[in-house]
Amino acid sequence: MRLQRCLLALALSLFATAARAELVVAVDTRLGITRLSREEVVNIFLGRYRKLPSGQAAMPIDQPTSSPLRKEFYRRLVGKDLSEINAYWARLIFSGKTSPPMQTENTEDVGPLIQAIPGGIGYLERSQLTPDLRVVLEMAP
Amino acid sequence: MKLIPHGLLLRSLIASILVVLVAGMGSLAYTVHATSEQTRQRAVVRFDQLLHTVERTLQAACFVKDEGLASEIALGLLGNSEVFEVRIIESGRELAASRRQGPAAGSDGSPLALQRAIHSPFEPARIIGEIHLVADPQVIAAEISAQVRLAAVQVGWQLFFVAASVAGAMLLFVARPIASMSNRLHGMDPVSGERLAIPPGHANTEIGRLANDVNQLADRLVVALQEERSLHRQREVDERKYHAIFDNAETGIFIIDRSGTVISANPAFHRELNLPPSDAPAGGLRLLDLPWETLTPLTPLIEGPFVDDTAHAGDVCLHDAGGQRRWLNMVLSPIGDGLLQGVVHDVSTLKEAEALARRQAITDPLTGLANRHGIEQRLRDGVASLAQGQSSGLALVMVDLDGFSKVNEGIGLPAGDEVLRVVTSRLLSCVKESDTVARLAADIFVVMLQNVSRSATALKVVGRIVNLLRQPYLVEGSPIVLHASIGIALAPNDGEDVPTLLRHAELAVDKAKAAGGDTHVFFDPTLSRIAEHRRQLEKDLRQALHKEEFVLFYQPVVDLHARRLVGAEALIRWRHPERGLVSPDAFIPLAEQTGIIDEIGLWVFDSVCRQISAWRAAGHDYRISFNVSGRQIPDGLSPEILAETLRRYAVPPQSIALEITEGVLLADVDQARAWLDAAHGLGMRVYLDDFGTGYSSLSYLKRFPVDTLKVDKSFVLDMHDDGNERTLVEAIIAMGRSLGLDVVAEGVESAAHADLLRHMGCHYAQGYHFARPLPVAEFEAAAGHIAAQLAPAAAR
Numbered sequence: 001m002r003l004q005r006c007l008l009a010l011a012l013s014l015f016a017t018a019a020r021a022e023l024v025v026a027v028d029t030r031l032g033i034t035r036l037s038r039e040e041v042v043n044i045f046l047g048r049y050r051k052l053p054s055g056q057a058a059m060p061i062d063q064p065t066s067s068p069l070r071k072e073f074y075r076r077l078v079g080k081d082l083s084e085i086n087a088y089w090a091r092l093i094f095s096g097k098t099s100p101p102m103q104t105e106n107t108e109d110v111g112p113l114i115q116a117i118p119g120g121i122g123y124l125e126r127s128q129l130t131p132d133l134r135v136v137l138e139m140a141p
Numbered sequence: 142m143k144l145i146p147h148g149l150l151l152r153s154l155i156a157s158i159l160v161v162l163v164a165g166m167g168s169l170a171y172t173v174h175a176t177s178e179q180t181r182q183r184a185v186v187r188f189d190q191l192l193h194t195v196e197r198t199l200q201a202a203c204f205v206k207d208e209g210l211a212s213e214i215a216l217g218l219l220g221n222s223e224v225f226e227v228r229i230i231e232s233g234r235e236l237a238a239s240r241r242q243g244p245a246a247g248s249d250g251s252p253l254a255l256q257r258a259i260h261s262p263f264e265p266a267r268i269i270g271e272i273h274l275v276a277d278p279q280v281i282a283a284e285i286s287a288q289v290r291l292a293a294v295q296v297g298w299q300l301f302f303v304a305a306s307v308a309g310a311m312l313l314f315v316a317r318p319i320a321s322m323s324n325r326l327h328g329m330d331p332v333s334g335e336r337l338a339i340p341p342g343h344a345n346t347e348i349g350r351l352a353n354d355v356n357q358l359a360d361r362l363v364v365a366l367q368e369e370r371s372l373h374r375q376r377e378v379d380e381r382k383y384h385a386i387f388d389n390a391e392t393g394i395f396i397i398d399r400s401g402t403v404i405s406a407n408p409a410f411h412r413e414l415n416l417p418p419s420d421a422p423a424g425g426l427r428l429l430d431l432p433w434e435t436l437t438p439l440t441p442l443i444e445g446p447f448v449d450d451t452a453h454a455g456d457v458c459l460h461d462a463g464g465q466r467r468w469l470n471m472v473l474s475p476i477g478d479g480l481l482q483g484v485v486h487d488v489s490t491l492k493e494a495e496a497l498a499r500r501q502a503i504t505d506p507l508t509g510l511a512n513r514h515g516i517e518q519r520l521r522d523g524v525a526s527l528a529q530g531q532s533s534g535l536a537l538v539m540v541d542l543d544g545f546s547k548v549n550e551g552i553g554l555p556a557g558d559e560v561l562r563v564v565t566s567r568l569l570s571c572v573k574e575s576d577t578v579a580r581l582a583a584d585i586f587v588v589m590l591q592n593v594s595r596s597a598t599a600l601k602v603v604g605r606i607v608n609l610l611r612q613p614y615l616v617e618g619s620p621i622v623l624h625a626s627i628g629i630a631l632a633p634n635d636g637e638d639v640p641t642l643l644r645h646a647e648l649a650v651d652k653a654k655a656a657g658g659d660t661h662v663f664f665d666p667t668l669s670r671i672a673e674h675r676r677q678l679e680k681d682l683r684q685a686l687h688k689e690e691f692v693l694f695y696q697p698v699v700d701l702h703a704r705r706l707v708g709a710e711a712l713i714r715w716r717h718p719e720r721g722l723v724s725p726d727a728f729i730p731l732a733e734q735t736g737i738i739d740e741i742g743l744w745v746f747d748s749v750c751r752q753i754s755a756w757r758a759a760g761h762d763y764r765i766s767f768n769v770s771g772r773q774i775p776d777g778l779s780p781e782i783l784a785e786t787l788r789r790y791a792v793p794p795q796s797i798a799l800e801i802t803e804g805v806l807l808a809d810v811d812q813a814r815a816w817l818d819a820a821h822g823l824g825m826r827v828y829l830d831d832f833g834t835g836y837s838s839l840s841y842l843k844r845f846p847v848d849t850l851k852v853d854k855s856f857v858l859d860m861h862d863d864g865n866e867r868t869l870v871e872a873i874i875a876m877g878r879s880l881g882l883d884v885v886a887e888g889v890e891s892a893a894h895a896d897l898l899r900h901m902g903c904h905y906a907q908g909y910h911f912a913r914p915l916p917v918a919e920f921e922a923a924a925g926h927i928a929a930q931l932a933p934a935a936a937r
Contacts, residue, residue, distance in 0.1 A: 042263060047205045078263035088262060091201045095209035 022126040023073055023139035028115050029132055031056070036121075036136040042077060044121060046088070047098040052119060060101035061113050061122035069107065073123045076139045149319065153311040154304075161300040172292035177285045181253050184223060184276050188255045191221055192272065200262040203231045203270040211237035218274065225252070225277040231259075231270035241277065252278045318348045322355075331359035332366070393485040396476070401428040401443050404480065413469060413485050415461040434458035434466065446475040456488060468492040505580040507558055508565040516579035516587050520639040523589060527632055534594035535632035537587060538603055539646040540568070540610070540625045543658035545584035548621060556616045560623070567609040571602060587646070596663060599629055603661050626653035627661035635664045648672050675731065681717065682728055682737055686744060690716050693748050694914035695765070697927055698885060698907045701899040704931040706924050708764035710800070710907060711749050712914045713741070729770065738770050739777035746778060749797065750790040752917065757792070761924075766798030766828055771805040775812055780819035787823065794824025798849070801827065803835040806845060814845060821846035828885070833873060842880055850877050854888020854908070860897065867897075874903050 025041055027033050033052060036044075043049035044058045052058045063070040074085050089100040102117075104110050107124070114120040115132055123139065192199075195214050202210035215227040215237045226240040253276035261267040318340035329335045336356045343349040387394055393410030397403050403410075403426045411418050414431060433439055438455045445453035452474035459467045470488040473481045503515030511519060526532045542564065549557040561584070568578045568586055577589040588606070593599050607627065613620035628649025636642040645664040651672075653662040662668075685691060695709035715723040732738040749765050756763050769778060787794055799820055806813050821827055829842070832850040841847070852873050859866040870886070877884040886898050889908030898906055911930070912923040 046263065080263065087197075088201055091198050092205060092207060092210065095202075095207050095213065097207045097209055098205045 021069065021072060023069065023076060023123055024126050024129065024135040025121065025123045025137040025139065026111075026114060026129060026133040026135050027052075027121050029134040031119070031134075033136055034134065038077070038137060041121075041137050045077065045101055046085075047092065047100070052121075056119045058121050059117045059119045061110055061117070061120055062101040062103040063107055063110060063123065064104055067107050069123065069125065073139065076141060148316065150308070150312055150316040153315075154308045157304045157307040161304045165296050165300045168296045169289070169293050172296070173285070173289050176288040176292065177281075180281055180284050180288065184253055184281060185255060187223065188274050188276070189257075191218065191224070192255075192257055192274070197262065199229065199259055199272065200269075203229070203236065203259045204262055206231050206234075206236065208236050212239065215239035223276050223280050224274060226273070226275040228273040229259075229270065230273070236270065240275075252276060253281055314346070315348070318343055322348070322352060326355070329359075331363055391486070393483075395483045395485070397428055397443070397473075397481050397483060399443075399447060399479050399481075402426065403428060410485060413487055414459065415467070432460045434460055439471075442471060442473055443481065446473050446481055447479075450475050456492070508562060508580050510565055510586075511577060511579035513579070513581050516577060516581065516589065517639050517643075519577045519579075519589060520642060523591065524632060524637060524639060524642075528637070533592050534634075535642075536590040536593040536596075536599040536602075537630045537632070537642050537646045538590065538599065538606070539581075539628045539630075539643075539650045540586040540588065540606065541627070541650045541654065542584040542610075542623055542625050543654070545623065548616075548623070549583075552616055552621075560614050560616060560621070563614055564610065564623075567612070568606060571605045571609060585650075587643075593631070596629070596631060599631065603627055603629060607661065624659035626650050626656075626658045628653055628664065629661060630664040645669065678728065678731055679735055679737075682715075682732060682735070685715060685717075686737075686740055688718075690718070691741065691744060692716055692916065693745065693752070693767075694916055695752075695920050696907050696914040697912045697920070697923060698764075698766075698905050699911050699927060699931065701895065701903060701906050706763070706927050707905065708766070708796075708798075709920070710914075711745065711752075711765050711767040713745055714914075733770055733772045736772070738772050742770065742773045742778050743782065746783070746786055750786050750792045753792045753796050754790040757796075762796070764796050764798055764826070766800050766826070768800045768830065769805070771802075771808050771813075774805060775816040780816065780823065783820060783825070784823055795826060798826035798828050800830040800851065802830050803832075803838075803841065806841050807836075810844075817845050821848075833869060839876075842882070847882065849883040849885055849905075851885045851887055852903075857886050857888040857894060857898075857908070858890065860894060870898075870903075871901050874898075874901050878902060 025036065027036075031052065031054065033054065036053070040049075040053070044052075045060045045062075050058045050060070063073065071082050074080050074082060078085075080088075092098050093100070102113075104113060107128070110122045110124050111128055111130055111133060114122045121136075124133075126135075129135070195217065198210065199214055201207070202214060211229045211231075215229060216239055218224050218227045219239055219241055224241070227238070228235060229237040255274040255276070257272050257274075258268045259270040259272060261269045321340055322337055325337055329337065336359060337352045339349045339352045343352070387407050390407055390409050393407065393413040395403055395406035395410045408418060410416075416426070428443070429436060429439065435458070439457050442453050442455045442457070445451075452472055454470065454472040456468055456470050459469055461467050466489070467487060468489045468491075469485050472484045474483075476482045503511055503518055505512040505515075520535075520537070523532065523535045527535060545557070545560070548560055561580070564586065565578065565580070568588060572578060572588055572590065575591045577587075579587045579589070581587050588602070590599060590602055593602075607625070610623060610625050613622050615621075628646045628651070630636060630642050630646040630649060632642055635645045645668070648668040649662040649664040652668055653660050656662070692714050693711045694714050695711055697706055698708045698710060699705065700707045713725050713729075715725075715728055717723045729738065732741055745767055749767050753763065753765055787797070801817070817827055826848045827846055828849045828851055829845075829847045830851045831853045833856055834853045842850075850873060852870055856866045856870050856873075860870055861867060874884050883904050885905040885907065886894075886903050887907055889895050889898065889906040889910045891910055894908075895906055895910055911927050915923050
């Protein structure tokens with residue numbers, strides 16, 4: 001009984017964290033990009049057009065599969081469940097022309113990877129931002 | 142049952158086959174159309190379903206512009222046998238295209254092509270590309286033709302059965318019954334009562350009604366035929382009847398043409414025209430060739446009807462073989478075609494009777510002379526020849542036997558007739574053959590003398606007539622002497638037309654009669670004027686009473702001894718609207734002759750009574766006398782009327798005095814005496830007027846109830862101191878006194894005469910010395926004046 005109550009509380013807190021999480025899309029400040037539209041973000045992450053406005057190739061970085069942020073990001077970006085996103089990529093992988101974004105092992109890796117990979121672009125909680133990262137789109141819930 | 146060319150069965154068969162064919166074609170065309178449409182729609186549905194299965198992959202391929210994936214999809218779609226070609230386009234760029242090997246699509250009209258939009262997988266509202274699918278036309282066509290074949294077979298069978306059943310029904314219900322009726326009609330005799338049988342089962346169908354209609358028509362035809370036959374029979378009978386009438390008629394009936402040629406005629410025609418009887422129609426006989434006395438009336442008789450298209454009738458005279466004249470009445474009526482129908486019958490007897498009647502109409506049966514009509518006719522002829530200058534003149538001598546009525550009354554009518562016959566023969570002996578003697582009325586004869594222009598010539602004849610008529614007539618052995626009043630009028634001097642001449646001769650006769658008869662008078666225009674004047678006067682006189690133009694004047698009568706006014710003599714005056722006051726002398730004789738005197742007399746008596754009544758009411762007890770004419774006695778002023786009027790006005794009889802003359806007493810002694818006795822018996826006074834001028838027979842004074850004598854004014858006026866008149870007046874007065882009669886002196890014009898008369902013992906007097914006759918209005922004043930005039934004498 002007690003355990004159940006604890007689990008429920010945990011689930012609720014997790015949900016609340018995800019829901020209340022301030023998700024932002026960020027890039028390396030060095031890229032000199034200040035702002036990206038939602039559509040540009042969609043094109044980059046879902047494989048339609050993977051270039052930054054500057055003409056540089058964009059490298060999208062996904063959160064780990066288990067991360068609630070990932071689920072929240074796609075929900076907020078295109079209103080899709082992760083299963084749907086996965087089915088989408090499953091179809092495309094068949095021809096091999098377009099691949100899904102690179103996926104990190106840990107949530108903490110996203111920030112450094114953005115900086116490390118040229119043209120890297122990723123999403124994370126605002127709290128995880130570092131000064132080297134620049135928010136180009138705020139993902140409002 | 143054979144199929145008649147153009148027969149109902151064939152026609153309905155052809156019609157139903159045509160209808161079936163057209164309907165079949167239509168149905169087939171519709172089936173083809175509908176089937177192909179359905180097939181296309183089904184294909185579209187299938188394509189949509191097909192596309193749906195690859196929709197998401199297609200969306201993803203288009204989203205990321207993956208040509209490889211797109212080609213894969215296209216090839217997959219071609220795996221469907223119906224798909225012929227697939228093209229995937231992304232934002233205007235062909236991403237993949239694939240088509241099946243085989244004949245080019247679009248070679249067969251419009252191939253089924255489908256185009257669907259491809260939406261973004263993440264924004265359903267956003268279109269990111271499109272896919273084109275083209276169906277394989279052969280597959281579609283094959284499906285359509287399979288469907289159509291099935292439908293065609295179905296429709297074909299249905300239509301075949303419909304056509305067959307229509308033809309069968311036509312044969313059974315229409316063609317066969319009609320054919321059987323037709324066969325029956327061919328040999329049917331409606332007159333013998335045969336009728337069409339109604340085909341079994343058709344009692345209530347159009348066929349049955351048709352059969353009934355045919356039967357009713359047959360009934361009517363039979364009836365009409367019978368009527369026609371009976372009419373025909375009747376016509377034959379009529380024709381025979383009319384032929385009999387034509388042949389047996391007593392009147393000649395015939396038809397002629399415009400030239401008068403006889404076309405047809407009955408036996409009576411031959412009889413009437415005295416022609417030999419002929420059986421053959423009187424061909425060639427011309428009406429105008431017959432022995433007519435004259436063609437004058439016949440020619441217009443034949444021409445007339447052609448001119449005005451009406452019947453013309455006329456009498457024509459035929460000389461028959463024996464030289465006899467035969468009068469025929471002929472009536473010709475136009476009957477069209479330039480023909481005339483004629484009727485002719487013998488009117489000879491009628492003509493003779495007519496001539497006789499005409500002669501009798503102008504002949505006096507007693508003497509055989511011309512009567513009034515006859516002489517008028519002769520006179521007209523004479524006047525006409527005078528006007529044409531064929532004669533120098535005419536003399537009309539009218540002879541009126543004087544006193545002939547006495548012969549009739551005295552000796553009797555047969556004797557009178559005998560005298561008239563003798564007069565006739567004497568008159569006839571006085572004139573020439575060319576002259577005419579006629580009898581106008583009972584005793585009035587007229588002699589018309591031809592070619593007499595001078596009165597002297599006429600006078601010679603008149604002299605002979607007068608001499609002969611004066612010869613005595615022997616009637617029943619005793620001689621009678623007659624003479625005549627003769628009036629003569631000469632044409633053209635005394636008149637140029639018949640009525641004028643006769644009237645003028647009559648006026649001349651009247652003049653001769655007035656002169657006492659036994660004389661002759663030539664007409665003179667003054668006679669005419671007098672007659673006209675008299676006629677006018679008579680006319681006025683007849684109206685005068687109604688117009689109240691008569692008035693009574695009163696001349697006072699005084700008592701010479703008592704010296705007072707005792708009464709008056711009422712004297713009538715006529716206030717003529719144009720002539721003024723007319724004295725009685727001018728109109729009383731005329732009134733007596735015309736009988737108007739009776740009305741006037743009644744008015745006078747009535748007026749006198751009313752006046753006395755008025756005076757009595759005013760306190761005057763006057764006695765009024767008035768003159769009574771002989772004509773009024775006894776009926777004009779009957780004693781009954783006298784009594785009734787006196788009663789009505791409550792006038793005492795002694796206030797009235799009737800003045801009569803000796804003439805009255807002379808005319809009819811007994812009648813006058815009876816009347817006078819009656820009047821006197823009522824209490825009225827009787828005055829004998831104008832005493833001394835006539836016979837003045839003393840015996841009358843004894844025989845008649847006379848109360849008073851009136852001395853005629855001629856004696857009084859001429860009364861000198863020692864003249865005869867004075868002696869006469871004195872004698873009359875003395876005689877009156879001795880007979881117990883009062884005496885009234887008339888015409889007293891001076892005081893000396895009045896005094897003288899008083900001395901002579903005369904009681905009463907009237908005259909201008911006292912007063913002239915006065916209107917009532919002035920009478921009162923005159924009465925006062927007379928009283929004053931008499932007063933000094935009384936004082937003397």
